[in-house]
Amino acid sequence: MPSAVSSSRGSSAALRLGRFAVMGTVAVLILIAGVRASWGTAQYTMLTKGRERGAVAVESCGERVCTGPYTPVSPGSQPRAEVVLEDTAAVAEGRTYAVVMKPGGVEAVRSGPAGILYAWVPLGGALMLASVVVAGGLLRTRVAWVMGLSGVALVTAAFLVV
Missing domain, CATH: 1.20.58 (Methane Monooxygenase Hydroxylase; Chain G, domain 1)
Structure with a gap:
């Protein structure tokens, strides 16, 4: 027991x-x-190979997004009159940011060390x-x-x- x-x-x-x-x-x-x-x-x-890379000159920011023209850097990338970049504390009007375009759209994501850490x-x-x-x-x-x-x-x- x-x-x-x-x-x-x-x-x-x-x-x-x-x-x-x-x-x-x-x-x-x-x-x-x-x-x-x-x-x-x-x-x-982080995985930018084969993706469209370029720069966005932010012209205006709304409540959630900032917009501006896209200037390509990578081969095969096309310039765009307006792309959307998420409005965060890290994005300000009048500045230019290195970005990577999301496939099939007008959305861009910051690239480089700042984009990776963020x-x-x-x-x-x-x-x-x-x-x-x-x-x-x-x-x-x-x-x-x-x-x-x-x-x-x-x-x-x-x-x-x-």
Whole structure:
């Protein structure tokens, strides 16, 4: 007949294992969401081979987008009278930005180091958020510090470069 002490140890181990499984899943899901949110833009800024590259001289900005003429740099790219660039804190009227055109449309994405870092900002936020889950739920403080500081470094670098 099992004693109350051994029964308590077994249930404690099961709860610990369950907490690790749930918190590990939550942390992984947060990181996957961060990568997925970043990759939507990062794929254009990082994988530029075969894509239309050029410059946009921003003439006007609305609530969510800025527009201006597109001047091509890459071979085969055609000039456009007006392309759309997402209006962010990193875009200002009267400035010219290096861009990559999204296929089949008039949408442009900033390229170069500023565009790459800005595209990965959602991953930086996900790293910071997941670090709290890793520290609190998985009790892995060193890993959490590395994740959190990596996220802060990414967001800070994007802020400084943009």
